[in-house]
Amino acid sequence: MRKGLVFGFAALAAVASLPAAGPAAAAGANPPLPAMEWSFDGPFGTYDRQALQRGLQVYREVCSVCHGLKYVAFRDLADLGYNEDEIKAIAAEYTVTDGPNDEGEMFERAGAPSDRFPSPFPNAKAAAAANGGAAPPDLSLMAKARVGGPTYIHGLLNGYQDLVPESVLQWIFDHETETRNHRYEAALVEYEAALDAYEDKVKTDPAARKPIAPTEPDPVTSVEDLGLASTSNFNAYFPGYGIAMAQPLYEDSVTYADGTPATVEQMSTDVSNFLMWAAEPKLEDRKETGLKVLIFLVVFTGVLYAAKRKVWKDVPH
Amino acid sequence: MSGFQTNSRVIKWIEHRMPVFSFLDHSIGSGYPAPKNLSYMWNFGSLAGISLVIMIVTGILLAMQYTAHVDMAFDSVERIMRDVNSGWMLRYIHMNGASFFFIVVYIHIFRGLYYGSYKAPRELLWMIGVVILLLMMATAFMGYVLPWGQMSFWGAKVITNLFSAVPVFGESIVTWLWGGFTVDNPTLNRFFALHYLLPFVIVAVVVLHIWALHTFGSNNPLGIDPKGPQDKIPFHPYYTAKDAFGMGVFLILFTAVVFYIPNYMGHPDNYIPADPLATPAHIVPEWYFLPFYAILRSIPDKLLGVVAMFGSIAVLFILPWLDTSPVKSGRFRPIFRLFFVLFMVDAVLLGVVGAKPAEGIWLTIGRIATAWYFLHFLVILPLLGVFERPRPLPTSISKPVLKGGGASFAGATAKPMEKA
Numbered sequence: 128m129r130k131g132l133v134f135g136f137a138a139l140a141a142v143a144s145l146p147a148a149g150p151a152a153a154a155g156a157n158p159p160l161p162a163m164e165w166s167f168d169g170p171f172g173t174y175d176r177q178a179l180q181r182g183l184q185v186y187r188e189v190c191s192v193c194h195g196l197k198y199v200a201f202r203d204l205a206d207l208g209y210n211e212d213e214i215k216a217i218a219a220e221y222t223v224t225d226g227p228n229d230e231g232e233m234f235e236r237a238g239a240p241s242d243r244f245p246s247p248f249p250n251a252k253a254a255a256a257a258n259g260g261a262a263p264p265d266l267s268l269m270a271k272a273r274v275g276g277p278t279y280i281h282g283l284l285n286g287y288q289d290l291v292p293e294s295v296l297q298w299i300f301d302h303e304t305e306t307r308n309h310r311y312e313a314a315l316v317e318y319e320a321a322l323d324a325y326e327d328k329v330k331t332d333p334a335a336r337k338p339i340a341p342t343e344p345d346p347v348t349s350v351e352d353l354g355l356a357s358t359s360n361f362n363a364y365f366p367g368y369g370i371a372m373a374q375p376l377y378e379d380s381v382t383y384a385d386g387t388p389a390t391v392e393q394m395s396t397d398v399s400n401f402l403m404w405a406a407e408p409k410l411e412d413r414k415e416t417g418l419k420v421l422i423f424l425v426v427f428t429g430v431l432y433a434a435k436r437k438v439w440k441d442v443p444h
Numbered sequence: 445m446s447g448f449q450t451n452s453r454v455i456k457w458i459e460h461r462m463p464v465f466s467f468l469d470h471s472i473g474s475g476y477p478a479p480k481n482l483s484y485m486w487n488f489g490s491l492a493g494i495s496l497v498i499m500i501v502t503g504i505l506l507a508m509q510y511t512a513h514v515d516m517a518f519d520s521v522e523r524i525m526r527d528v529n530s531g532w533m534l535r536y537i538h539m540n541g542a543s544f545f546f547i548v549v550y551i552h553i554f555r556g557l558y559y560g561s562y563k564a565p566r567e568l569l570w571m572i573g574v575v576i577l578l579l580m581m582a583t584a585f586m587g588y589v590l591p592w593g594q595m596s597f598w599g600a601k602v603i604t605n606l607f608s609a610v611p612v613f614g615e616s617i618v619t620w621l622w623g624g625f626t627v628d629n630p631t632l633n634r635f636f637a638l639h640y641l642l643p644f645v646i647v648a649v650v651v652l653h654i655w656a657l658h659t660f661g662s663n664n665p666l667g668i669d670p671k672g673p674q675d676k677i678p679f680h681p682y683y684t685a686k687d688a689f690g691m692g693v694f695l696i697l698f699t700a701v702v703f704y705i706p707n708y709m710g711h712p713d714n715y716i717p718a719d720p721l722a723t724p725a726h727i728v729p730e731w732y733f734l735p736f737y738a739i740l741r742s743i744p745d746k747l748l749g750v751v752a753m754f755g756s757i758a759v760l761f762i763l764p765w766l767d768t769s770p771v772k773s774g775r776f777r778p779i780f781r782l783f784f785v786l787f788m789v790d791a792v793l794l795g796v797v798g799a800k801p802a803e804g805i806w807l808t809i810g811r812i813a814t815a816w817y818f819l820h821f822l823v824i825l826p827l828l829g830v831f832e833r834p835r836p837l838p839t840s841i842s843k844p845v846l847k848g849g850g851a852s853f854a855g856a857t858a859k860p861m862e863k864a
């Protein structure tokens with residue numbers, strides 16, 4: 128019985144320790160994202176129009192320098208509470224390539240509501256070339272294309288070295304130290320086995336090569352210890368902690384039209400709101416329709432249940 | 445033979461020339477007698493049929509908007525989501541409909557496994573059902589490729605690459621499947637064509653499934669044959685009413701997911717356009733393939749892994765001959781019941797393992813679970829029939845029902861009916 132218990136705990140401990148030792152876990156483990164409450168959460172959640180408009184401003188003034196938004200058309204901005212004239216004005220600030228015209232030439236013209244947001248680069252290759260080899264992804268679907276969605280985007284924008292709290296850095300240092308120790312221990316086991324094999328072999332073959340002992344890792348105590356590539360920037364929430372994008376948001380990066388103080392926290396929250404809308408513009412429509420459908424179905428199913436009971440009334444059972 | 449009666453002259457006129465109404469009456473009407481003790485577990489066959497119809501209807505509408513080209517597929521899906529009227533609804537219904545179709549069919553299969561619905565004289569009915577499962581899997585797999593996201597592309601690549609394990613002809617088969625030297629536009633085009641075709645093949649095989657079903661009628665929770673008319677009730681109105689109520693409950697759950705958590709069962713990576721140069725960190729199939737994916741990866745040898753994966757379905761074909769017990773219903777098989785629960789746990793465990801990276805403890809768990817999967821069918825079921833002593837069977841369906849609390853199995857029989 129006791130043996131069984133000991134074995135059970137040993138097995139549990141093994142399960143608990145293994146994820147940290149796995150290479151995939153080492154590359155993908157990030158501290159938990161800062162918890163967020165979104166206005167669009169829950170079955171009755173809706174978008175916050177003010178936040179969306181501020182988020183659009185952040186996108187236009189900061190993100191759009193490198194990131195496209197190719198699935199969103201200017202006419203879609205009506206969802207944000209803009210009227211037709213405002214949308215025309217926003218669209219007209221952009222230059223769009225159109226054509227070919229009757230002479231067979233491509234030409235540039237002011238954007239119209241029916242146009243989509245023009246991407247900053249003509250193609251992925253140009254985007255990569257201008258950004259040190261890593262093409263900035265289009266943001267239209269970003270809020271659905273990452274685990275955590277808008278909470279991830281918000282976390283990422285606040286995940287740079289100067290923005291994250293000390294506790295988050297410590298989490299990463301501890302985690303990395305542990306990972307490296309596990310890796311070292313595994314290498315040590317391998318090394319000892321190789322050493323035994325070598326000692327057997329060297330008796331008959333003096334030319335056998337002696338295995339090299341793994342070096343004990345130093346504990347990780349700083350971002351420099353993580354050994355990120357020189358082209359990447361530290362980010363607590365990006366897989367592997369090294370992201371090509373430099374910190375995009377600083378205090379007062381934008382001046383909000385509605386006078387809201389433009390802290391990094393505020394801007395990142397607003398732009399996450401906006402990108403969620405960009406990825407799922409029909410969210411409000413969907414939840415509203417869902418409520419009607421569910422109310423109908425619950426009533427309808429109640430009727431079906433009553434009908435079923437009536438039909439089965441006379442069957443002895 | 446025909447008990448079909450009508451006063452309508454139009455129906456009489458048609459019936460005389462083509463007896464379609466009496467045919468329907470015998471198939472799903474008052475002329476089709478069914479055991480009176482079917483529990484709600486018997487709702488899932490009709491629910492599977494409803495799911496198939498939902499998938500075909502939404503699928504046809506989506507096909508009118510979708511473009512099967514590597515440069516346009518992803519964009520065309522986004523256009524459906526944003527610019528097509530109610531396109532988002534169609535797509536979310538279709539996307540989650542696949543998951544719900546599998547949920548329903550898996551419950552349908554486990555019900556058959558527990559109540560011995562595969563045993564004589566329903567072996568062919570069962571085998572046709574396994575064919576439907578295979579066709580569903582092929583259809584679902586190819587459908588998942590169509591949006592041309594990262595998981596679409598890499599899932600297609602991994603799964604089609606399995607055929608390269610075939611000795612000698614492997615590489616040629618894969619090239620032939622792809623229509624080129626990698627997953628590319630020809631692959632997408634043929635997958636679209638087949639994804640549109642196979643559902644109608646499924647409809648045809650479902651007709652065979654129902655044909656085979658109606659030859660001997662439904663099995664029932666007691667697993668004994670109806671002894672006479674007192675054990676049966678007409679399908680209509682009794683089971684049409686019961687199935688309709690089941691459909692209502694199903695639709696409530698289904699629409700709750702479609703309208704409130706439509707992306708819950710999907711993978712975020714599939715909202716990233718396919719990139720042949722960037723492999724995702726973990727390539728995972730849709731959840732309904734995970735147990736089979738776990739079996740594939742638990743075998744160190746590629747060819748044997750593929751054989752095991754297909755074998756896990758193939759073993760279902762010979763199940764009627766592997767289970768040697770003459771007793772159908774698990775209710776009267778105390779030891780089988782235990783192993784059945786274990787098997788369900790094993791299947792779920794395989795699903796969990798399939799979602800984890802194939803390394804460390806998960807590999808070990810996956811191997812044990814895979815071994816158990818085959819052990820259950822190939823060793824335990826044949827031996828149980830020999831060594832297990834089943835509990836006494838009731839003499840008729842009506843008897844335990846009418847007698848009330850007396851017999852030990854009466855309570856068990858009455859339970860599902862209480863809800864009725």
